[in-house]
Amino acid sequence: MTDLTAASAASLASLFASKQASSVEITTAFLDRMEKLNAKTNSYLHINRENSLEQASNADKQLADGKPLSALHGVPIAVKDNLTTTDAPTTSGSKILEGWIPQYDATVVAKIRQAGMPILGKTNLDEFAMGSSTEFSAYGPSRNPWDLERIPGGSGGGSSSAVSGHLAPLALGSDTGGSIRFPAAVTGSVGAKPTYGAVSRYGLIALASSLDQIGPVTNDVMDAALLQDVIAGHDPRDSTSLPNSLGSMAKAVAEADVKGLRIGIVKQLSSDGFQEGVKERFEDTVEKLTAAGATVVEVDCPSFEYAVAAYYLILPAEASSNLAKFDSVRFGMRVMPEGNPTIERVMAATREHGFGPEVKRRIILGTYALSSGYYDAYYGSAQKVRTLIQQDLAKAFGVADVLLTPTAPTTAFKIGEKINDPLAMYLNDIATIPANLAGVPGMSVPNGLAKEDGLPSGVQILAPAMQDAQMYRVASIIEKLYVNEWGAPLISQVPNLEVL
Amino acid sequence: MSEITPDLVRHLASLSRILVTDEEVEQLAGELSVIVDSVAVVTKAVSGDVAATSHPIPMANVYREDVILPSLTQEQALSAAPDSADGRFKVNAILDED
Numbered sequence: 001m002t003d004l005t006a007a008s009a010a011s012l013a014s015l016f017a018s019k020q021a022s023s024v025e026i027t028t029a030f031l032d033r034m035e036k037l038n039a040k041t042n043s044y045l046h047i048n049r050e051n052s053l054e055q056a057s058n059a060d061k062q063l064a065d066g067k068p069l070s071a072l073h074g075v076p077i078a079v080k081d082n083l084t085t086t087d088a089p090t091t092s093g094s095k096i097l098e099g100w101i102p103q104y105d106a107t108v109v110a111k112i113r114q115a116g117m118p119i120l121g122k123t124n125l126d127e128f129a130m131g132s133s134t135e136f137s138a139y140g141p142s143r144n145p146w147d148l149e150r151i152p153g154g155s156g157g158g159s160s161s162a163v164s165g166h167l168a169p170l171a172l173g174s175d176t177g178g179s180i181r182f183p184a185a186v187t188g189s190v191g192a193k194p195t196y197g198a199v200s201r202y203g204l205i206a207l208a209s210s211l212d213q214i215g216p217v218t219n220d221v222m223d224a225a226l227l228q229d230v231i232a233g234h235d236p237r238d239s240t241s242l243p244n245s246l247g248s249m250a251k252a253v254a255e256a257d258v259k260g261l262r263i264g265i266v267k268q269l270s271s272d273g274f275q276e277g278v279k280e281r282f283e284d285t286v287e288k289l290t291a292a293g294a295t296v297v298e299v300d301c302p303s304f305e306y307a308v309a310a311y312y313l314i315l316p317a318e319a320s321s322n323l324a325k326f327d328s329v330r331f332g333m334r335v336m337p338e339g340n341p342t343i344e345r346v347m348a349a350t351r352e353h354g355f356g357p358e359v360k361r362r363i364i365l366g367t368y369a370l371s372s373g374y375y376d377a378y379y380g381s382a383q384k385v386r387t388l389i390q391q392d393l394a395k396a397f398g399v400a401d402v403l404l405t406p407t408a409p410t411t412a413f414k415i416g417e418k419i420n421d422p423l424a425m426y427l428n429d430i431a432t433i434p435a436n437l438a439g440v441p442g443m444s445v446p447n448g449l450a451k452e453d454g455l456p457s458g459v460q461i462l463a464p465a466m467q468d469a470q471m472y473r474v475a476s477i478i479e480k481l482y483v484n485e486w487g488a489p490l491i492s493q494v495p496n497l498e499v500l
Numbered sequence: 501m502s503e504i505t506p507d508l509v510r511h512l513a514s515l516s517r518i519l520v521t522d523e524e525v526e527q528l529a530g531e532l533s534v535i536v537d538s539v540a541v542v543t544k545a546v547s548g549d550v551a552a553t554s555h556p557i558p559m560a561n562v563y564r565e566d567v568i569l570p571s572l573t574q575e576q577a578l579s580a581a582p583d584s585a586d587g588r589f590k591v592n593a594i595l596d597e598d
Contacts, residue, residue, distance in 0.1 A: 103576045196556045210555050239562040240555070306545040313539050320516065327517070329589050334582035343592045344517065352519035360520075364512045365532055368504070371512070381542040383552035388545065390553060422531055423538055439556025465557060 004029040009075045009169040009223040016063065016074035023056035023063075023074035027118045030076055034120065034167045037497050041152070042142045043162035044078070044121040051087045052076060055118035062116060070115035071226050071250065077112055078168035080159050081122035082129055083214070084203040085109050088119065092205045093127040093137040093155075096326050096333045096354030106203020107238070108172060108214050108231045115230045120168050123158030127356045128323065129174060129207045131155050132182055132428040135419050136358040143415070144187055145494055146455055150412040153183025153428075159217045160187040165497050170227055171217040176207045177311055178408075178432030180215050181444040185407035185458025188446045188490045190224045190475070191217045193432075195465050196439035197242040199228075200235030208318035209240075211311075211436040219491045221445060221475045225249035228468070242466070252469035256476040258292045263474075264299040264400025269431050275410040277450025281457040282406045285447045288481045289404075299396035299403065303388035304434055310385035311433045312426055313369045313378050320366030323359070326351065361422065390438045393464075402474045403462040405431045407444040411455035431460055441468045445475045446490040447482065456490060504533040 004012065004026050015021040031049050038044050059074040079085060082092040084102035091097045105113070112119070126136040134142040134157035144152040145165035152161035159171035160183030173180035175193035184191025192215045199214045206212060216227035228249045235241045265286065271279065290296055328334040328350040329343075335350040355363070369378045396403055409430060418424045435442035444458040459478060463471035483489055506529045513520040513528075520528070574587050583590040 100580055103572050103579065197559075236564045240557070240559065242557070303545065306542055309539040309541045310545075312535065313542060324517075328582060329591055330577075331580035332582070341592060342596055343594055346592050347517045348514075348519040351517055355518065360513075360516075360518055360524075361528065361531060361535075363516045363518065364509065364528060365535060367512045367516045368508075368532070368536070371515075377543050378539070380552060381546050382539075383554055384546040384550040385542050386553035386556070387550050390556070423534060437556070 005033050005166045007169065008220055009072055009218060010226060012075045012169055013072050017069060019063070023059040023076070023116070023118065024053060026074065027052050027056040027076045027120070030120055030168060037165065037167060040143065040148060040497060040500060041145060041161045041165050041167065042140055043123055043158045043165065043167050045081050045091060045093070045124050045139055045158070046088050046122040048088045048119050048121045052118040052120050055113070059116040059118065070230060072230055073116035075169055076118040076120045078120050078123050078159055078162045078171035079109060080125055080156055080171065080173050082125060082174060082205040083109055083172060084205070085119060085122065088122050090122065090205070091139070092129070093125040093139060094354065094356070094359070095138045096350070098333065100331055104203065107200035107235045109203060111231050112172070117230070123156070123162055123171060125158055126155040127359050128205065128319070129155035129176060129179055130319070130358045130362055132178065132425060133415070133418070134158065135415060136356055138356055141415055144412045145497055146187065147412065148500055150414055150455070151186070153186040153412065155179040156183045156217060160184055160189055160191070163187070163217050163219055164189045164491060164494055170219070170223050172214060172231070173217045174204055174212055174214050175436065176211045176315065177436050178429040180217055181432045181442055181458070181460060182408050182428055184217060184444040186412035186456060188456030188494060189217060189219055190221055190443070190445055191215065192224050192228060192443040192471070193435060193441060194228060194232065194468050195242070195246065195441045197240050198232050198246055198468060200238040200241050202235055202237040206322040208315040209322065210318060211315065213436070220489050221472065221479045222250065222253050224443070225253045225472050246466055246468050249469060249472045252472045253476040256473040258289065258294055258477045261289070261294040261474065261477070262400045263289055263294050263296050264396050264403040265296060266304065266396070266403055266405050267298050267300050268302065268304040269405040273409050273430065274406055275450060277452045278406050278408070278410060278457045280451060281448045282459060285459045285478060286404065289478070292477070292481060297399050299400060301389070301392035301396060301434070303385060303392050306385045307389060307433045307437055308426060308430055310382035311429070311437060313382035314386070316362040316366030317369045317379050318366070320363045320370065323363055326354065358422070386437045389434050393434070393438050393440060397464045401470060405460045405462070407431060407458035407460040411450045411453055411457055435462055438465070440465045441471045443471050443475050445478050447478065448490065449493070504529050504536055
């Protein structure tokens with residue numbers, strides 16, 4: 001048997017279904033590797049050994065009994081720690097929730113259980129998903145398997161480092177402004193944010209409810225498609241859940257064809273502010289697609305210039321309201337000041353103690369943005385910018401089937417490099433934020449290593465709302481063009497963690 | 501230049517139910533001023549009549565059947581509470597005694 005932990009989720013599923021490897025064998029292989037190497041990457045906050053082996057054994061039994069199998073049956077998965085799980089603690093990277101075991105499963109967690117996928121553990125994130133490096137996790141930063149001194153992106157850096165370090169075949173993430181796509185880009189993995197509403201948010205600890213969306217983090221496009229197919233679908237428990245199915249992403253990947261494809265290059269996101277090697281990789285991707293028969297047009301999205309600003313008003317405003325639930329009453333930490341304090345003082349002391357600096361900064365910023373006298377000028381204008389971005393995208397999608405941008409302005413930066421400059425940190429998401437503001441799907445696919453630092457770079461694909469299948473088709477085309485050149489997906493070049 | 505003074509930070513922190521030290525107030529006032537100056541650009545982005553978008557995929561009147569589904573038991577609902585008594589969440593006094 002070759003190394004199970006290096007295999008794609010799709011190939012593990014077929015090894016399982018053909019009885020060449022049991023789910024217990026596969027899950028054990030990952031658990032052993034996690035226990036050996038998680039100290040290096042800090043990808044997992046919790047390793048779920050006992051429960052995952054029990055789930056694996058159930059999957060094996062289902063196979064032996066001839067029960068119907070899902071496309072990923074028996075394949076274990078990592079889950080971002082802002083998704084509730086009844087069999088594992090859920091902290092959202094915050095001290096305020098340390099040790100909390102939720103009373104219910106998130107819908108996506110229920111779906112992966114239903115699909116026979118054992119849960120390997122809970123992955124690290126910036127506290128309440130506020131950040132783009134995992135440096136704001138209360139439990140220490142995760143590290144990038146390509147270079148352990150560097151960030152694995154954020155907020156979902158636990159999931160991206162687990163997948164790229166082969167500590168999980170695939171993972172769930174959540175994306176509010178790029179928290180799936182940015183980590184995927186800087187770790188050479190694949191990450192997709194589906195159309196808003198395609199995947200239920202029930203049981204996702206909300207950051208900004210109008211922007212949050214759950215999606216797959218994987219090592220190739222087909223694995224992402226298979227996982228989106230498992231987790232997508234209407235959920236009566238989420239009133240923003242789309243009523244209709246968007247179809248099978250795996251089918252879209254299988255039938256991808258470049259013929260007649262029209263690609264839009266966003267003028268505002270193709271030159272200024274991008275690292276030289278990232279730009280060079282992006283141009284290479286566009287050239288490859290053109291050579292393969294796609295046509296390229298430049299599209300103008302002038303309102304994108306205001307996207308980051310609008311985002312950093314809308315997100316803190318929604319977060320300040322969402323995080324009011326951490327009040328020391330029903331669950332989570334309670335800190336008692338001396339004397340006989342009122343509940344208000346207990347809440348203030350608990351939140352002082354339980355929240356980290358970035359969470360406090362954003363709650364206070366959001367409270368400011370929503371306060372009377374500023375509401376119309378700031379929050380009101382930001383919501384109008386959202387409309388303008390949707391209008392720009394509608395126009396662009398009139399002449400192009402998908403839009404391409406570099407996913408991130410740079411490759412992975414060093415841990416500590418931007419920690420004291422909130423504004424510089426916010427700019428990591430400059431290319432990914434518009435998709436969240438507009439609700440359209442976006443996906444990052446590896447397009448090589450930047451020439452100056454040898455670190456992974458990603459290309460982002462944006463498609464119109466509900467056309468996730470189109471996004472997956474193009475992702476698959478790009479992946480094939482590169483696999484033809486490299487002989488294998490980029491992830492096969494990741495350094496050996498055991499000797500790092 | 502933005503108007504995030506230390507006094508305003510204290511007020512916002514109090515509205516947010518977060519205790520802050522004097523040192524934190526000074527630091528936050530500086531950081532938030534820089535951030536607010538930067539995001540204030542949105543006020544220049546919009547001219548004329550533009551509708552506000554609060555939700556990216558428009559949906560209205562989302563109904564479900566009014567049926568009773570299994571829910572948490574009282575015991576489950578209280579299981580993670582920092583303190584409880586007589587089947588309820590227990591908290592400190594809401595009003596000051598003096």
